[in-house]
Amino acid sequence: MDEQARIMQALGGVSLAGHSVQGGMALPPPHGHEGADGDGRKQDIGDILHQIMTITDQSLDEAQAKKHGLNCHRMKPALFSVLCEIKEKTGLSIRGAQEEDPPDPQLMRLDNMLLAEGVAGPEKGGGSAAAAAAAAASGGASDNSIEHSDYRAKLTQIRQIYHTELEKYEQACNEFTTHVMNLLREQSRTRPISPKEIERMVGIIHRKFSSIQMQLKQSTCEAVMILRSRFLDARRKRRNFSKQATEILNEYFYSHLSNPYPSEEAKEELAKKCSITVSQGVGSTITVSQVSNWFGNKRIRYKKNIGKFQEEANLYAAKTAVTAAHAVAAAVQNNQTNSPTTPNSGSSGSFNLPNSGDMFMSMQNLNGDSYQGAQVGANVQSQVDTLRHVISQTAGYNDSLGGNSLYSPHGLNANGGWQDAGTPSSVISPTEGPGSVHSDTSN
DNA sequence: GAGGATGATTCCTA
DNA sequence: TAGGAATCATCCTC
Numbered sequence: 142m143d144e145q146a147r148i149m150q151a152l153g154g155v156s157l158a159g160h161s162v163q164g165g166m167a168l169p170p171p172h173g174h175e176g177a178d179g180d181g182r183k184q185d186i187g188d189i190l191h192q193i194m195t196i197t198d199q200s201l202d203e204a205q206a207k208k209h210g211l212n213c214h215r216m217k218p219a220l221f222s223v224l225c226e227i228k229e230k231t232g233l234s235i236r237g238a239q240e241e242d243p244p245d246p247q248l249m250r251l252d253n254m255l256l257a258e259g260v261a262g263p264e265k266g267g268g269s270a271a272a273a274a275a276a277a278a279s280g281g282a283s284d285n286s287i288e289h290s291d292y293r294a295k296l297t298q299i300r301q302i303y304h305t306e307l308e309k310y311e312q313a314c315n316e317f318t319t320h321v322m323n324l325l326r327e328q329s330r331t332r333p334i335s336p337k338e339i340e341r342m343v344g345i346i347h348r349k350f351s352s353i354q355m356q357l358k359q360s361t362c363e364a365v366m367i368l369r370s371r372f373l374d375a376r377r378k379r380r381n382f383s384k385q386a387t388e389i390l391n392e393y394f395y396s397h398l399s400n401p402y403p404s405e406e407a408k409e410e411l412a413k414k415c416s417i418t419v420s421q422g423v424g425s426t427i428t429v430s431q432v433s434n435w436f437g438n439k440r441i442r443y444k445k446n447i448g449k450f451q452e453e454a455n456l457y458a459a460k461t462a463v464t465a466a467h468a469v470a471a472a473v474q475n476n477q478t479n480s481p482t483t484p485n486s487g488s489s490g491s492f493n494l495p496n497s498g499d500m501f502m503s504m505q506n507l508n509g510d511s512y513q514g515a516q517v518g519a520n521v522q523s524q525v526d527t528l529r530h531v532i533s534q535t536a537g538y539n540d541s542l543g544g545n546s547l548y549s550p551h552g553l554n555a556n557g558g559w560q561d562a563g564t565p566s567s568v569i570s571p572t573e574g575p576g577s578v579h580s581d582t583s584n
Numbered sequence: 585g586a587g588g589a590t591g592a593t594t595c596c597t598a
Numbered sequence: 599t600a601g602g603a604a605t606c607a608t609c610c611t612c
Contacts, residue, residue, distance in 0.1 A: 379591045379608045387590095402601085433600085434592060441602065442590090 185216055212330060225333045248351070251358040258365045260300045296365070303361045307354065314350035318343050382435070386415035386427055390435050394443075395457040401440055408432040 192211060196204050211217060255261035325339050382390070393411060394401050403411060408429045416426035443450045 381590065381609060431591075435590090437601065437603095438591070441604095444602095 189214060189216055189220065208331065217331075221331070221333070228333045245355070248355050248358070251355065251362055254362050254365075255303075255358060258362075259296065260303055260361055260365060299361060299364050303357065306357050310350055310354055310357065314347065317350075318346050321346060382415065382427060382431075389415050390432070390439070391453065392457055392461065394436065394439050395454050396461060398454065401436060401443075403432070403436060405429070408436075 189211065192207055196207055196211075199207065252261060321342055322339055325334050325342060328334060390411060393403065393407075397403070412427050412429045412432045415432070
């Protein structure tokens, strides 16, 4: 029940005839005397009460006029002093409610979390720190710039919404507080309202608004948590590499079977090469750590089940040999049409011969400058011979799939480890040539 | 839906 | 710290 209702109830207990009040409160004797004009005064008070009760049903102008009338009413001072007295008595019962509430632990938790996530507090670093933490939690923080920036962008969006809403709430709170304070000041002309009471009312309003703010903070926290879990899920989610990327990695692997440990540079090159070839959708470039993972998995799985991979190895050997054959044939043709001693070193003739190192990588011209034209010119005959040998081997493999395979696990030693790079396997581990992606220095 | 393939993660070791 | 090994989780094919 509000103040006004209480007061009205209290006034309702006034014994108009005897000026006594229920509950021991006494109405000060009004002007005039008891007796003959008692009915008149009764009528007066009845009028006043009626006007007060119906004032809210009237239009603003009418209410203003009526309020003015009441303020100027001859009974007003008496009524006001009664109200003061009632106030005095009832004030005791509400004093206990004025105690300051201790800070809400839930609110503190939310505030702390928003601060930690970089939503609340200073913008600088917060969000990216959280993103970095999320990235670090799932490993390979440096390779995830796309997801990272995506996360930050989303977090910034949440932050903006949060601050806009917070501002709106604060503005609404201030406006409402001002409005209520004005209203109370206005009302204090007709009923006693102490500054403390206004203060208390302001406190109530602020508490109400802070509970709304808490809901906003809670929603924001939930949004951040969802964003974070999605971010981590997306990073954890496995996606198969494209066929081209797998081919590139496989070709490198089988052409370095004796020592399938690509150096950091080689991994970078492979990652770059795979990412260029790959089209797995937005943000699905292949990273260096993914290349490392791939080689790690491949080595183990190859070692565990060489038989199963034999066919794949042969396939890549044949493929590489055919590519080499085409390249050499083109070079030979080129050599014949141009000067035999000064071959054309145009970019289209980029290749290495089968026994000139990282065959595949050179063929693919990873570095863009692996043309071996001069060597072709000088050694063209011997290379053609070698190639003939390779091609004949390939044909032999095709003719007899079961027994005569190009690839054998020469790279693996008796202990199940990979042989030294110094002992290359027959076809697939030649010495490297310029322009190829360099594998480990031990190779 | 089962089962194999495969990318990622974790733990351990040299 | 890189790599091996085991394992997990998801994708893909049948």
